[in-house]
Amino acid sequence: MNIEIKDLRFTYPTGLEALKGISLSVNAGEQVAIVGQNGAGKTTLVRHFNGLLRPSAGSVWIGDWDTSKYSVAKLASRVGYVFQNPDEQLFxxxxxxxxxxxxxxxxxxxxxxxxxxxxxxxxxxxxxxxxxxxxxxxxxxxxxxxxxxxxAMDTPIVIFDEPTTGQDAVNVARIANVIAELKKEGKTVITITHDIDFCAENFERVIALSKGEVLLDGPAREVLGQEEILAQTYVDPPQLTRLGKMLGLKATVINQEEFLNALK
Amino acid sequence: MAFVNFQNVTYKYPLTKTPVLKNINLQVNEGEFIAVMGPNGAGKSTLCYALAGFVPHFFKGEISGEIEVDGKKSSESTLDEWVLNVGLAFQNPFNQISGAKYTVFEEIAFGLENIGVPRNEMKDRVDEAMALTGIRDLADRSPYSLSGGQQQRVALTSILVMRPRLLVLDEPTSQMDPIGTREVFGVVRKMAEEGMTVVMVEHKVEWIAHFADRVIALNEGQVLMEGKPNEVLTADLLPEKGFGISRYTSVARQAQQQGLWKQKQLPVTLFEAAEGFTSKGGGGSN
Known part of the structure; x- marks a missing residue:
């Protein structure tokens, strides 16, 4: 099930303009990471996918549904959303x-x-x-x-809002495994994360947001290699990407295997 | 005499069967910046609560051994005396924000109000603390309208403004972007230079290596290792016990097996890794 976002704008009742015209499409079965500084609009964006927020202007389509015309309860059959803080969700x-x-x-x-x-x-x-x-x-x-x-809701689209926050290495590996399993089942997975190494190791596409706009969008390797542009939204490239660059490796490496192969 | 002194501290929550802290011995000097790391369930947050007096004064449960801060025994103090010396920023800022204040400025002033600081001094101290953590632009926002990372900065600021002698931070950067993380580590380092004693629970190994004086590796309620950041963070034992380690350390360890890393010491930081891979006998760049 595709997601189509057309010139999405959102202003909070306080007057804070959080999204300033975002256009994106995500194909069924894609694994997408959203990165960017605190306050860039990451959570605001994904809360439009399940109707928790409604566009001030523009539109969000989940498959053939315009989210502004469907209730949160209805959208829940298509989009699952795991909150940043589990305590906001469990009851x-x-x-x-x-x-x-x-x-x-x-x-x-x-x-x-x-x-x-x-x-x-x-x-x-x-x-x-x-x-x-x-x-x-x-x-x-x-x-x-x-x-x-x-x-358990078996939705075609699953959103994780900072799933690795406060998790140790063992649990981060467990979460990566969950994401890999969902990928095998053909689900679309969209994850907000500050853990750029986790992002490099588990996602094929990366979207960098900055101040309510899309700064970069493309295959992980291309996006994560753009050190100067990423810096505008306070994102550092993955550790091994930085190391590879410092050592003068020609290709952008994003994981351990690539790094070691490039050294040989 | 160490500023913080744990002697054979064992602690069990009222409803748990086994102790969460097991015979902890820990000394921290005044002005020292200690990082505590460990897998989930190691007892890190409980250690923070014990430092801040919540264990056992608030949570009750069974405690043995002795906890001293600045020569005062926790067992002989009340929580309201204790918190004048020790400030704790919670793991989840949402649990810390009072819910009683409409703006970030008022939220940060809340602690000072409670101890009766004069109005003018209070204003100055709140301004100063907000400048330190870079959140002046959030002063008039509602604490609940902030992003996770921004809330964490507010939670940290509301503790710093109290000027505690011992600052206890439970994963203060977990929801922050890299720049925010670096800034918080910088602020905390500065506080330590000025004489504040800091105990910080953190998973972000590279920044621990840059900024902390000493690392305590906690596992299953016990101190597994302690020492200089580089010694502890590169120990083979850590990944075996489920600790997160730096990608630089793990890639160098693998490179070592393939003959591509020839140094004795494994790296923790980018600089150490770059130096090790380029120096004579190291793996070359192409």
């Missing part, structure tokens, strides 16, 4: 109820709900926590519950 007494809430509300049959919940719990490694109260889990695992509850 159930136990993990199982929390994860089953979404697919139940989409009106799926019990068998389908059970199957979706089971798959979401196993992807997020929460199989043995079904009876736990989410608030008795550490913030790390609360994040995984938030991920599971969205994955």
């Amino acid at each position: 159930s007494r136990d993990v199982l109820t929390e994860v089953a809430f979404g697919p139940k509300n989409l009106g799926y049959e019990k068998d389908k709900v059970d199957a979706l919940v089971k798959r979401a719990l196993s992807l997020t490694e929460l199989n043995d926590q079904t009876e736990t109260n989410p608030y008795d889990l550490s913030p790390t695992w609360r994040k995984m519950v938030a991920l599971a509850s969205i994955i």
Whole structure:
């Protein structure tokens, strides 16, 4: 399912102009990372995809739906959104109820709900926590519950808002694995992140936002190599890209394997 | 005598079965900048709470051993005495923002109001603190209208304005862009130079290596390693235990196996990596 954004503008009631004319299209099955400085408009942009925010001008299309004409509840069948802060999202007494809430509300049959919940719990490694109260889990695992509850809705488009914030290396690897699995299933994954190394290792396309506008948009290697332009939105290229540049490697390298191959 | 002194501290929350901190011994000198790192569940936030007096005074639970800051024992102090010396910026700024104030300026003044600082002095101190963390332009915004990274700066500023002698920061840059991260590390380093003692929980290894005096690696409630940033951050033990390490360290370790890194010491920072790969006997550039 494609996403089409045409000259999207958004001004908050306070008068803050957060998006100043954004046009983008995302094809079904693409893995896109959105980067940019704090306040660049990243969260404001993705909150238009599921109708949490409505355009002040311009339009956002999810497949054949114009988001301004559909409710958040309706859009939830097409776009899953994992909040930056899991505590804004979780409300159930136990993990199982929390994860089953979404697919139940989409009106799926019990068998389908059970199957979706089971798959979401196993992807997020929460199989043995079904009876736990989410608030008795550490913030790390609360994040995984938030991920599971969205994955269980089986939407064609999934949005993660800073999924790796405050996560350790083991959990970042778990989250990368979830994203890889969603990719295999042909889902569109859109992720906001400040973790540029995570971005380089897991996403094929990168969009850099700056002050409510698209600064760069293209394949990860092309975008992440543009050190000077990225600096305008306070983004540093990945560590190994910077190292490769400093060593005078000809090609832009974005991961360990590429770096070592270029050295040989 | 160290400014912060933990002696055999073991602590269990009221509802957990096993201790979260296990026999912690820790000394921090005045003006020292300590970075604490460790996998999720290592006890990092609990250590912060223990430094800030919330463990055990607010959370209750069972504690043994002794925690001292500036020669005063936590066990013999009340929380309201303790917080005059120690400031804690929470991991999640959303949990820290009072909800009682309409603007960022008022939010930052909140702590000073509570300890009865005169109005004029309060204004000056809030202005000064906001300038330090670069958030003057947010002064009239609602704390709830800010992005995650901006909220973190406000949370940090509202602690700095109190001028605590011990500053405890629980992942203060987790939602910040790289420039914001660098600036926060810079501000914290400056505070340490001016004599403030700093304990900062962080995952961002490269910046720890640049700015911290010493690193404590915490694992399963115990101190796994401590020492100079370079020694700790390049130890083979860390990745084995699930610690995040610098990409420069991991690429150099792999390069070492392929004969492309010939230095004894592994790098943590960009500069160290670039130097190691270009120096004589190192892997060449093409």
